[in-house]
Amino acid sequence: MKIERVDEKTVKCFLSNEELEEYQIDYKDFVLRSEKAKQVVHDIILQAEEQVGYKPPKFAFDMQIMLLPEEGLLLTFSESDPINGIPGAGQLMEYLREMKQALERSKQELGAEGSGKAHLQEKEKMVEKQKQPKPGKAIFAFDGIRQVMAYAAALPGNLRVHSALYEMDGVYYLFLEKGSAAYEKFSRLCIQAMEFGRLHGTDETMLLPMREHGGCLIEEKALQKLRG
Numbered sequence: 001m002k003i004e005r006v007d008e009k010t011v012k013c014f015l016s017n018e019e020l021e022e023y024q025i026d027y028k029d030f031v032l033r034s035e036k037a038k039q040v041v042h043d044i045i046l047q048a049e050e051q052v053g054y055k056p057p058k059f060a061f062d063m064q065i066m067l068l069p070e071e072g073l074l075l076t077f078s079e080s081d082p083i084n085g086i087p088g089a090g091q092l093m094e095y096l097r098e099m100k101q102a103l104e105r106s107k108q109e110l111g112a113e114g115s116g117k118a119h120l121q122e123k124e125k126m127v128e129k130q131k132q133p134k135p136g137k138a139i140f141a142f143d144g145i146r147q148v149m150a151y152a153a154a155l156p157g158n159l160r161v162h163s164a165l166y167e168m169d170g171v172y173y174l175f176l177e178k179g180s181a182a183y184e185k186f187s188r189l190c191i192q193a194m195e196f197g198r199l200h201g202t203d204e205t206m207l208l209p210m211r212e213h214g215g216c217l218i219e220e221k222a223l224q225k226l227r228g
Contacts, residue, residue, distance in 0.1 A: 001044070005052035009079040013044045016072040027073060030065050031170035033144045044075065065170065135202040136178040138190050141171055142197035148172050151196040152226035161186055165222040166207060168214025173200060174222065175207060 002014040020026060029037040041063070048054035056077075066074040142148045148165065151174075160181040166173040174193070178186040190199075200206065210216070218225055 001047065003044070003048050003051050003054075005048075005054060006076075011048045011052065011054045011077050013048070013075045013077070014068075014072060015040075015075065017070075020072060027065065027067050030063070030073070030075070033170075041075075045077070048077075136183075136186070137204055138176045138193075138202050139200040139204075139206055140174045140176070140190075140193045140197045141200040142174065143171065145172055147196045148174060149226050151193060152223045154192060154196075155189065155223060155227065157224075157227065159189075159223055161189060161223070162220070163218075163222040163224075164216065164220065165218040165226070166210035166214055166216050168210045172217075173207070173210050173214075175204070176223075 001019055004012045004014075006012055015023075023036070023040055025034075025036050025040055028034075030041075045054070045056050049056070062078050064076040064078075066076070068074055142151070160179050162175075162177040162179045164175045166175070174197070176186070176189060176193070181189075193199075
């Protein structure tokens, strides 16, 4: 296993075919994020820390996989920060945080004495918030199809949002558009999506690379079809 430090946030690791056989793992395992692949990645990160002083990110990292015919695999790890530099993402994240906090406070206050007035005040705040322009589209990235299916299974059946599923380089991208759904329900879907994946962006043009270099797996009603 050869590990090379590229910069402060990036490290590369070369696994020869012999090492892949020793681990009993191949390219597909890394693409599908199998348990064996996760263990190998964990070992690589530990060795990278010891050998080149690599400090893994606190939250998440991106992993790029390059197949080298007759040689092995080249894995590149870099820090993932999908929010910075993405137009509209910060606005959506801020709104979702506020929505989540408001829903939690509302639940707590409903069970407390005098909650009627507090609940009314909370609803008034939400009405004011809903008057402000908000993103009606979002793209979420998932590390595997199982995460996408688990997310879809956790949702109600009467969905009115538009959804499409794309795949590129082993990552699955779910496009959500509010459609005729109430914004509160759309926000709830987005909040739940972040429990299974991560926000990739709010601009539909960010789907262009997936459409050109990846593939569209489900063009319409992706969530409904994944629920079965």
